[in-house]
Amino acid sequence: MTALPDKLTGFNRVEFEDTCRRRFFFGLAFDPYGGTAGLYDLGPPMCAMKANMLSFWRQHFVLEENMCEVDTTCLTPEEVFIASGHVTRFNDVMVRDTVSGECIRADKYIEEFCETKLKDPKITPEDIDTFKKLHNAAGSFNKDELAAVIAKYSLKSPKGNALSEPFPFNLMFSSKIGPEGHKTGYLRPELAQGIILNFKRLMDSGNAQRMPFAGACIGNAFRNEIAPRAALIRVREFTLAEIEHFVNPSQKAHAKFDRIKDVQFHAWTRALQSANKEPEVMTIGDAVANKLVDNETLGYFIARTQLFLAACGAKYVRFRQHHLNEMAHYAQDCWDAELLTSYGWVECVGIADRSAYDLTCHSKGSGKELSAREEFAEPVMVRTLQRTINKAAAGKAFGKNNAAVVAHINNLSEEECVALGEQLQSGEVEITLPTGTVKLSSAIVQFTFKDEKVSGRNYIPSVIEPSFGIGRVLYSILEQSYWIRRDDTGKNDKRAVYSLSPLMAPQKVAILPLMVKPELEPLMISLRDELVVLGISNRTDDSGAAIGKKYARVDELGVPFCITLDFAGDGCVTLRERDSAKQVRVPREAVCGVVQALCRTVNPRDWASVEAEFPAQGSSE
Amino acid sequence: MTALPDKLTGFNRVEFEDTCRRRFFFGLAFDPYGGTAGLYDLGPPMCAMKANMLSFWRQHFVLEENMCEVDTTCLTPEEVFIASGHVTRFNDVMVRDTVSGECIRADKYIEEFCETKLKDPKITPEDIDTFKKLHNAAGSFNKDELAAVIAKYSLKSPKGNALSEPFPFNLMFSSKIGPEGHKTGYLRPELAQGIILNFKRLMDSGNAQRMPFAGACIGNAFRNEIAPRAALIRVREFTLAEIEHFVNPSQKAHAKFDRIKDVQFHAWTRALQSANKEPEVMTIGDAVANKLVDNETLGYFIARTQLFLAACGAKYVRFRQHHLNEMAHYAQDCWDAELLTSYGWVECVGIADRSAYDLTCHSKGSGKELSAREEFAEPVMVRTLQRTINKAAAGKAFGKNNAAVVAHINNLSEEECVALGEQLQSGEVEITLPTGTVKLSSAIVQFTFKDEKVSGRNYIPSVIEPSFGIGRVLYSILEQSYWIRRDDTGKNDKRAVYSLSPLMAPQKVAILPLMVKPELEPLMISLRDELVVLGISNRTDDSGAAIGKKYARVDELGVPFCITLDFAGDGCVTLRERDSAKQVRVPREAVCGVVQALCRTVNPRDWASVEAEFPAQGSSE
Structure with a gap:
């Protein structure tokens, strides 16, 4: 593989942007009205490139892998994003200019402050170290850590005014669905939920209940970015192409892994990043064998993504593994395909093993069991707890409290049942419920264990998600493909x-x-x-x-x-x-x-x- | 051409919907949460059909006609829809149940009322006539006409409660763009504005300033329907494919008209509708020659649409011309391609000559001249009005009112200038401005006519718009293609x-x-x-x-x-x-x-x- 450069050599952004504007590759939307920050239109050349890329994406992933493509809506009712955690957690932290009211994204503002400091020719070696570290860490700071930095350096707003305390800002656009105006909806900030909520229908309708299988979706997503910038890289409306590969958590080998095991990629593992070393070229087969990549299925999609990007003409691609403290709490492993641009390395594709998080959230949120069935090769013996309640005696003893008592017993964990059973051996046990206090006895409640032959089990699948930021891939390839032809005459x-x-x-x-x-x-x-x-x-x-x-x-x-x-x-x-x-x-x-x-x-x-x-x-x- | 049936024979909607559900052609979005009215997901079969149709649409229109395809945003700042009139006029009229608060679309509610009346076996012949007429007219009633009908028949809500006065409800979903929260945006209810606002960039960048040319766009649009219904036919989020063909209003002949003049279509002209007659088969050449279709360009797109729908497999298509009182005030002529479904004939494609309305609105709204240039074959002599203001004398006479006076004179129409010039011949004229009263004299202001040789002119192009409701076309074709295979055994x-x-x-x-x-x-x-x-x-x-x-x-x-x-x-x-x-x-x-x-x-x-x-x-x- 060709070595990766530090930056795009000979790239002149002013000339590049002039060509893009003149031939209308892209431009701010609503141009006659002066444009709107973070909203871009693609002109005919880039619109055609996008159609070509999506058509090839369908062939490379959906057709070749037999995926179930769905077309889901941007408008999403609130309950979905409450269950997924987006309503409480899909935030950036911002500060407000206390005089002008202008809002600023706190981590990016601190990064810019560091960049300014680092450009100072009189900076001391200690400060270089301090501000480089701060620059790299700001993005992962929480509200309080950001507040501490702002206080330490007495940061002011761009206009020189005092800044407010940092506070979270939810990036989802909200609206009201229906004429009554009391049903809140959000524009999706990613496609994942729309695919995942179709898991059952896809498994039942198209797939004859076979696992693993993948859903796919192409569509727009929306984020109310506090500080849109860098052309098409951070915008408020963008096209994603996402895959959700549903797989048995205990069977993450991939049937076609052999076909791609020799594909090479530039791997920037956690260890290499921590050691301040460059990415290394390796085969995906070695990466999985050496446990650098968590499992074959994740590795399979890394390789297929590498092949996809190469076929699209991306020249400088590296795969960066997320640090453990950088991943969402539920994620098992995560790699970003990054493409080199004049703005640096840009995250264009995220490939994450999200474990069973999403389907678990939505099972809880919707009350529907979003699980798959695994039949064992051989039946196995399983010991299960039986909760036996003598209905007649219970009704008599508890009266109006009866339903609450039954619910209480059914909600106990296995350990709690065992403990309670032991207590009941020695006599009555008093328990306090919202509806009153009751006394349980072993005449009414018994706990026993039963051994059964079981032929299979229900499980909540893991989801492995490759998510392509189409606009970012397009823009990066456009920059990487750009050069100036010089003729003999000069x-x-x-x-x-x-x-x-x-x-x-x-x-x-x-x-x-x-x-x-x-x-x-x-x-x-x-x-x-x-x-x-x-x-x-x-x-x-x-x-x-x-x-x-x-x-x-x-x-x-x-x-x-x-x-x-x-x-x-x-x-x-x-x-x-x-x-x-x-x-x-x-x-x-x-x-x-x-x-x-x-x-x-x-x-x-x-x-x-x-x-x-x-x-x-x-x-x- | 095959004759058009009255309805789809042998179509069983229950079985059809069962197949669609079982094989997941489409289904309510967010299924585990019970779905959301008006939001549908397309499953793998229909998602693939949609990709096939859009790919063919690109070949049939964009590639074959050399159109400039753009990819524009759903989020749109308020000023765009203020200028286009959507903020004030994109409404349906609704009534509210005064007890439960439920909202009901007034015209559809009256239609349902008529349908119920017409099903009454004891209805009189006079009432049949009355309710048929009311049924057909309700959709074009304004607020007051709807109120009169509700009063006349003492209509109650579905729950039997009193209804509120009818009031307009804007169908656009609104949100706030940017972190400060004071910039209103809307989700576009159609694609037109996004294409039209790129008119200048498309003309300058890709098209070497040649007219006519067409912009095209495929994307989602959103309408907060009061009463979503009829499967994919009236939904709140849907995909459109639109063309805006920009043309000199005085040159609506089409260079390729000859290629399609023999294409036949089922034309349901205004005259046939008014005479209660069926559509007639004719060629597009005859329809334009006989002035049934307003111009060649509009006719060209009717024929190309007919060919497109036939290639996609639509069997029962008719083109219905809008009545004069049904069209937007600015529209020159408008035809809907309607496809037969079990819900009746459904408007799937609208083909309208929107005259210069849109570009005029946005020229005014944005202050940018959105015009094209026409060079005359021969220069022509043109008489133009000259407004001469003696600056020194004006400054002295009007002082702080001077700017207002100059603006006033420049804003006068040609006729007003001529009249004022005549008055000034007889002495001073007093005019009242917001900033005070001033006296004009012929020493300060003169109006003269000048004859000039002119080689061309700027004009605001007309827009001819074919707009495809992709979900509706897909759904209609799905119904039309459905049948039950019976084997020999029964x-x-x-x-x-x-x-x-x-x-x-x-x-x-x-x-x-x-x-x-x-x-x-x-x-x-x-x-x-x-x-x-x-x-x-x-x-x-x-x-x-x-x-x-x-x-x-x-x-x-x-x-x-x-x-x-x-x-x-x-x-x-x-x-x-x-x-x-x-x-x-x-x-x-x-x-x-x-x-x-x-x-x-x-x-x-x-x-x-x-x-x-x-x-x-x-x-x-």
Whole structure:
């Protein structure tokens, strides 16, 4: 594998953003009204890239893995996010400028404060150490720790005013569902709950009750970010593609692990991070064998994600393992696929083993048992506690308290039953209930153990979740594919090129008449019609611009191939490859087929074989 | 064209819904919590159908017409919907049960009241007429008309309580954007604004300023329906696919009209509706020539929509023209594509000429000129009004009122300027401004006309909008494709079949081993791997069920083809077609290619040619 650089070399963000704006890859939404922070529109090139990526995601994951894809709603009733814990815990901590009322995200504000300190040329070595540590730790601080830092350094607001005490701010957008206005709903901040709540229906309807299986979903999520920034990286509305793989917690081996065990990846384990070392290249097979990755299923999805990102054209990818104190309390193991951008390494895909947390929450929250059934290979003997209550005697003894007594006994743990049973051996036991005090006796209540042959068990599945931030992946690939073509003369040195893979390119091919002549129009139209029938996206440029200018225009849209039409009269057209600018002469009748092969999703033809088959035409540069 | 039936014959909604539930085509969202009215999840079969439809929509419209697709946000700041009129006008009228507080949509409640009356066997002929008319008119009543009906018939709530006065209820979901909580946003109830606000960027960036061109967008929209009902037909969150075609209002001919002029459609014109007549079959060429459809561009999109729906497998489609009093005040002409369902004819696609309304609203709302430029073939002489203000004299005469005077004069219409100019000929004119009263004289203000040669003009484009309700189209096609297969014995007569086109089918092919034998597994896996590489969605069923049962299982998922694996040892497999249940023997090496050809998006191979090429195997029934 190629080594990972520290940063994108030669990347000029001003020029990059200028190209993105000029060709409308993306831009602030509601532009005529001055835009809205954190809301972005994708223009035609990036919208097409997104459709290409999602289509490939469906092939790579849903089709290849036989997943059950669902389409779930953004609007979500409150009870779902109460059960999942989002209503109480999906917060960032913010502080308020006590004069202007402006709100600031506390951890990011402290990070910026550290960055400013670290830029001071007169900083002492001790302070470098202090502020680097503070910078790295701020994101995991709680409210009180943040308050302590603000007090210690007497931080003021950007306007120089006093700051409020830090307080939690819930990132979910809320609204009211229904005309009466008393039912609160939230816009989902992730897709997980929508898939997980369909667990039973998916298992029953499509899957003939077989475990393991995976649900998948593509859709939008919403977070009311306090400080949206960094172009498409931290926004308030974004597209996710998520998988929830349901698996027996005691059987996390993966049937297809052998197919991917030799896939290499840049692994940045906890240990390497703590030792301040760089990521190491290893195979996923070794990572699982050496217990660096918790289990085969998690490893399988790391490998499949690596393959997906590589096919999309991501060049610089590393997988960072979460620290133990960084993971949610229920998570078993978690790895982020990070892509290198000019903003640093950006978390684009999270791959987490969430254990049985979600299904347990929603079983409790909804009162429905969200479990799967495991049949044992051989029946096993199981000892179970029997709670026997003499109904007639109990009714007589407890009267109106009877129901409360029964509930109390059924709610006791196994240990508590054993203890109570022992007490009852020595006489009556008094217990206090909300409805009054009663006396239990062994004539009324007995606890016994029974041995039974059991053929299977119900269990709550673990969930392994790969979650793709589609906008982040797209943006990172766009940055990584960007470069400037310099010609021999040293002039025209601002010709931007996006070296997007044919899979991702917004259009696969441009049809470019060498000059504006009506005689060339039928050929252009017939080529276009043929490509449309083949489903190959394309664009034409029949303007009066010079051919070099036309190439430059499509290079900066990432179009990988051009077909140039001329008057040679040999029944051929010129086919040009974007990155090398090399050209070959191809018969008109063959050219659409060649382009189709070059742009196939799986096993595309490579350009070298095209150069080998057809005569060269000299570079277009 | 086939004639249109009055209703879907032989359709049994209970059985249909049972199949949809059992195979999880769709279901109420948040099922374990009892569901939320108006919010539905699509399960795997319908989710795949939706992806297929949207992918074909992109090919049929975006690619074939070279449209500029954008991806815009659901969250929208308030100012956008103030300018577009949605904040004041996007309402339904509702009434409240004065005791229980329940809210009821007034027009639908009156419709239901009429339906109940019309079911009364003792109803008089006069009342039949009265309640039929009231039923058809209720939807267009305003608040006061609805109040009058409620009073006239002393309508009570479903619980028998008094109803409140009717009042408007805005259907947009609102939320707060940003941490400060003082910026109101709405979830968009349609996609139009997001596309239209990108008009300038699209024209400048992708389109080299050429008109006409179209923007397109696929995404979710949200309406807080008072009374969600009828499965996927009236829901609170739904997917739209919209096109906004920007065109010079004086040039609505369409360059490709000739390609589609012979397309036939069921046209239900205003005149036919008013005369209580059925839709008539005509060609779109005739409809435009006879001025039944307002212009070629609108007609072009009607024809393209007809072709799209037919390719998706819609059997019963009619185009209903809006009445003049039914259209928005700014609309020039509007046609709805309606599909027949068990709920009656359902509006699935709206195709409207919205004139220059939207861009005009947003030019005013944002203060940005959202116009296009037209260069004339020949320069023309244009007489323009000049408003000359003597600045020095004005400053002296008006002092602090000066700015207000200048604004006043610039805001006068041409007619007002002419009139004022005439008055000024006869002496000073006193005008009253918010800032005070001033006297104008001809020494300070003059109006003159100037003749100028002009090479072009700026104009605000008209917008022609085809808007597809994706969930409604999907649901209608699902109903129209549903039937029950009856076998010779009269038993098993509840075998549901969805005759979905290969284009729409959730999976194209099922791979079915004839029996459970490990020897058949390698063949099954190799077929599956080959299909995955070709991007052909498929499913396998290696359960122990009988082959007839396996066919039934995939028939009720709409899978058009089955490959059955057996032990014949002739290197062949059996290929079965769903609707006819006919079977042929095809060599293993050829079968994936045959399936690929049968399922091509454009010009698919037909089954008859497969039957002609390969030996028959007898029907699977």
